[in-house]
Amino acid sequence: MPDAPRIVSDVMSHNVIAVGRNARFKEIVQLINQWKVSALPVLAGEGRVIGVVSEADLLLKEELRDAAGETDGRTERSKAAALTAGELMSTPAVTVHADATIAEAARIMARRRVKRLPVVDSVGILEGVVSRSDLLKVFLRPDEEIADEIRRTVVAPIPAASQVTVSVTEGVVTLGGAFPDRTLVPLLARAVRAVEGVVDTRIRLTRP
Numbered sequence: 001m002p003d004a005p006r007i008v009s010d011v012m013s014h015n016v017i018a019v020g021r022n023a024r025f026k027e028i029v030q031l032i033n034q035w036k037v038s039a040l041p042v043l044a045g046e047g048r049v050i051g052v053v054s055e056a057d058l059l060l061k062e063e064l065r066d067a068a069g070e071t072d073g074r075t076e077r078s079k080a081a082a083l084t085a086g087e088l089m090s091t092p093a094v095t096v097h098a099d100a101t102i103a104e105a106a107r108i109m110a111r112r113r114v115k116r117l118p119v120v121d122s123v124g125i126l127e128g129v130v131s132r133s134d135l136l137k138v139f140l141r142p143d144e145e146i147a148d149e150i151r152r153t154v155v156a157p158i159p160a161a162s163q164v165t166v167s168v169t170e171g172v173v174t175l176g177g178a179f180p181d182r183t184l185v186p187l188l189a190r191a192v193r194a195v196e197g198v199v200d201t202r203i204r205l206t207r208p
Helices: 025-035 055-063 074-080 102-112 132-140 143-155 182-193
Strands: 039-044 048-054 116-120 126-131 164-169 172-178 200-206
Touching: 025 039, 025 055, 039 126, 048 055, 048 116, 055 074, 102 116, 102 132, 126 132, 143 164, 143 172, 143 182, 172 182, 182 200
Parallel strands: 172 200
Antiparallel strands: 039 048, 116 126, 164 172
16 A cells, blocks of 8 residues: 555645734735735634635625626625625635645545635644645655655555566656556556556556
């Protein structure tokens, strides 16, 4: 089996810019512009995440400026008139735990259509933030590191794969050499694709 998958805590940002529910509209825009982020967690009490204010939430004020009464979205109209983070925020916040795998975080982002996720502990206290670009860091693994993991955890445990060679170029894995059991090739390929940092897999195996 591949090494333990990387988790959110391996790539997340620990220094997080957040706001309280009473933060004003212009202050939020200034922070987003200053820190070049697409959303800010909204905190209450000792740091519990109660919502998120995104660029999309803020843009409703401009989007609906000349459309008063033309939208059926009560929430949109309310946000367009909002002045504070508490009025603007989307709640409950879409969050992730630090021990979630990178794949799990990526699925949450895709399913909920968000670019950043607050990382929270078991009671919802903010621990960090993970972004799409953070998740992509897994593809920066050195080729030789990927190849070494595949040799150790995928190829070595299979006696019939003793003649299989592994090479990696720009994250693309090529399996070459002799491999007698053709029925195991799909399983071998699937195990290789599960190794983090693998961009694609090329199977060049021959019968001995």
